Amino acid sequence: MGSTFFITGQEVRQAARANSHTSTTAGLAPGHIQANLIVLPSKYATDFRTLCQRNPVPCPLLAESTKPGCWSAIKSCIPSIPSTTLINQSSDLDLRRDIPRYMVYHDGELDESAEHTDLFTHWRDDDHVAFLIGCSFSFEAALCEADLAPGHIVGGMNVPMYRTTLPLNPAGVFTGGTYVVSMRVYKAQDIDHVRATTAPYASAHGEPIAWGWDAVSRLGIADVLQPEWGDCPLGPDGKELEFGPQDGGGIDCGEIVPVFWGCGVTPQEAVMRAGLQGTAMAHAPGHMLVLDCLDEVLKAQ
Amino acid sequence: MGSTFFITGQEVRQAARANSHTSTTAGLAPGHIQANLIVLPSKYATDFRTLCQRNPVPCPLLAESTKPGCWSAIKSCIPSIPSTTLINQSSDLDLRRDIPRYMVYHDGELDESAEHTDLFTHWRDDDHVAFLIGCSFSFEAALCEADLAPGHIVGGMNVPMYRTTLPLNPAGVFTGGTYVVSMRVYKAQDIDHVRATTAPYASAHGEPIAWGWDAVSRLGIADVLQPEWGDCPLGPDGKELEFGPQDGGGIDCGEIVPVFWGCGVTPQEAVMRAGLQGTAMAHAPGHMLVLDCLDEVLKAQ
Structure with missing residues (x-):
């Protein structure tokens, strides 16, 4: 059940990081943008950006890792929204643990051997690229x-x-x-x-x-x-x-x-249908990355 | 069948205007961008832009009338392509007659009562908005x-x-x-x-x-x-x-x-399926508006 104790995105992320909140983020930090996550080997990054361009309704791309391997900083993919609006410069972001629960895929198949509350053992610091996708919670x-x-x-x-x-x-x-x-x-x-x-x-x-x-x-x-x-x-x-x-x-x-x-779970389905080789990672559906800015930022003028 | 006599977009447009060329533009003015046309009452313009944004694969929006009613000038909808690249400033554009053959729709139904080689009797100078959509000929x-x-x-x-x-x-x-x-x-x-x-x-x-x-x-x-x-x-x-x-x-x-x-005929199908009220106009499929610039302009860097 969604607690409304959390006021900011940072608070939700800290609770997820501490594993004190491991359930859905639906209704948490009301008014703050929640984002879907998909993390791919860098060799698939270009094709994934094209997938998003060609399918902007299920896959609206918000942001991506500033460089391959990076889990601590994102750059905005929406020209009108500065990167520091999505995640404040003062925020201490860790995409590997700031989401309550994750999904891990090996060669396009879901790893159901364990609950994933962080991605430490799977994330390659020299390779993985994270993408944030808009969420209907907004x-x-x-x-x-x-x-x-x-x-x-x-x-x-x-x-x-x-x-x-x-x-x-x-x-x-x-x-x-x-x-x-x-x-x-x-x-x-x-x-x-x-x-x-x-x-x-x-x-x-x-x-x-x-x-x-x-x-x-x-x-x-x-x-x-x-x-x-x-x-x-x-x-x-x-x-x-x-x-x-x-x-x-x-x-x-x-x-x-x-x-x-x-729905921003679509990229996970795309990873499975394509039988993508290597390790891909994502949020558990409904367990989102909560950002520092308000939903209104996404609203067209 | 397609003559290769025409070297430039302007030459094809002039031949269409003079009704000396009324068949398909496939293969004409090789290397020049050919565009689909859809012309709508201005009250539908905003929804149509959204339709294109949500369906960029069948409906890649290239350009639109500079203002409602305008048939002589277009503005580019692709930030990296200046309007004057698509149609040179020196060109004498008339969207109502520079295409070999047109389709006309009344209340979402195709007007098959006549061959339309121009749009003079249907175009409202105070209202109609033209949209140019990319074409696979490119x-x-x-x-x-x-x-x-x-x-x-x-x-x-x-x-x-x-x-x-x-x-x-x-x-x-x-x-x-x-x-x-x-x-x-x-x-x-x-x-x-x-x-x-x-x-x-x-x-x-x-x-x-x-x-x-x-x-x-x-x-x-x-x-x-x-x-x-x-x-x-x-x-x-x-x-x-x-x-x-x-x-x-x-x-x-x-x-x-x-x-x-x-395919850029998709907007015509959308007009019919929506039963759009009023008069909409379009190119006849395969009978395109040929622009002044080369296909390479559309190629991603």
């Missing part, structure tokens, strides 16, 4: 202000995330990748308002990519009640959804519908 | 130089273009859109070389989005031998393809395969 404060609080925030849970069959535009070694999406449930009549509210956050996935019950099968989502990552979906009231129409169940389709956004 | 010189000349160039035809079911990332009024793709046929063993050769042309669709016979059904292409626009597909030898494996036909799948790129 528009959740705006949704709350618009009286459209996501169910998982109301219920104090992690957002549900799903594999899809929607193909990424390939880039170099990154072939065969597909979108990962996050989902929030809304009343059908609120969709236009939801779309308009998240649209300005282009570097945090922007407006939804699909909505409605028919989008579930169009996206190739196996079971909307069983997300691959995060927690089970909650309705706008923060209570669990029990049936979807795809089960012949009891939800009035005209009443509430699922809404899907691009 | 990497064809590079393919030829790499000994990978596309079949339609060898055969002196227009490139085949197809509707797909691959969804665009929606943006504002632009919902329900799908990719349009262009197709060139290559030997399976040449795919890596083809991908690497077109990849640097990011503003001209870059590397392919899919390849192989299985991509035909994945993209929801009805019949690869019957493109919706352009001419029938030609093999690398410039001769007509007669069978695809999907017909149980005679092509050795290991030998030649279709390769698909994003």
Whole structure:
């Protein structure tokens, strides 16, 4: 359950570093940008940047290591945002341990042999390049202000995330990748308002990519009640959804519908689908790097 | 069939203006950038820019009208390319008649009542905004130089273009859109070389989005031998393809395969799918606006 004890990004990062906070960062340090992490051998860095350029909705690139191997400093990839806005110069950043929980991939396969609360044994100081990707958590404060609080925030849970069959535009070694999406449930009549509210956050996935019950099968989502990552979906009231129409169940389709956004877990899926050789690392879905600046920085003028 | 009489973009535009050239521009003014055109009521301009940002592979935005209603001057949308590089200051541009053939849409439906060789009766000087989108013709010189000349160039035809079911990332009024793709046929063993050769042309669709016979059904292409626009597909030898494996036909799948790129006809499909109200205009597929600068300008450094 998300504690709201943390006020700043630095506080969340310090708690993650000390392993005193190892669960989701959803709802923590409200208003601060949370970022997805993917760390790749440097030989894949150019292709990954191209993957992001060709797929800016699921993979909005915010920043990357200042040089290969560097885990203590990032440079902004968004011309209008200075690097020191994302992480203050006075902050003591360590990408290898400032996230509550990590994923590690060897030759494109997830290492499930251990819980990874740091990356010390895997990170190569002469090679690995970290990339930060925008996260949909950045528009959740705006949704709350618009009286459209996501169910998982109301219920104090992690957002549900799903594999899809929607193909990424390939880039170099990154072939065969597909979108990962996050989902929030809304009343059908609120969709236009939801779309308009998240649209300005282009570097945090922007407006939804699909909505409605028919989008579930169009996206190739196996079971909307069983997300691959995060927690089970909650309705706008923060209570669990029990049936979807795809089960012949009891939800009035005209009443509430699922809404899907691009998700920054997509690069991890791309690493797996490409069978990327060597060691790649990432945040555990929903367990983000919290930055020093506010979500408003990502909002288009 | 494509005459190579024209050396410069200005010469092609003048011939189109005089209606002395009304067929495809494929292969004309070799080495010069050719651009897709879409012209929209100004109230849709912001949403269209967002559509391009969210779908840079099929919709790489090169330039737009300097102000609503303007058909005589464009401003570059690519920071590294000055506007006067795309169209020389000395050029006398008229977007309403410098393209050999146009398409006109009313309330999202194609006007097939007439051939449109100019847009005089439809263009509103107080409102319409023109957008130029990169075109895959820009990497064809590079393919030829790499000994990978596309079949339609060898055969002196227009490139085949197809509707797909691959969804665009929606943006504002632009919902329900799908990719349009262009197709060139290559030997399976040449795919890596083809991908690497077109990849640097990011503003001209870059590397392919899919390849192989299985991509035909994945993209929801009805019949690869019957493109919706352009001419029938030609093999690398410039001769007509007669069978695809999907017909149980005679092509050795290991030998030649279709390769698909994003296509700048996509905005026209988006206008139709969105049922856009008012009058929209565009080039006829394969009948492009030829610019004053060389394709190399679009090549990433």
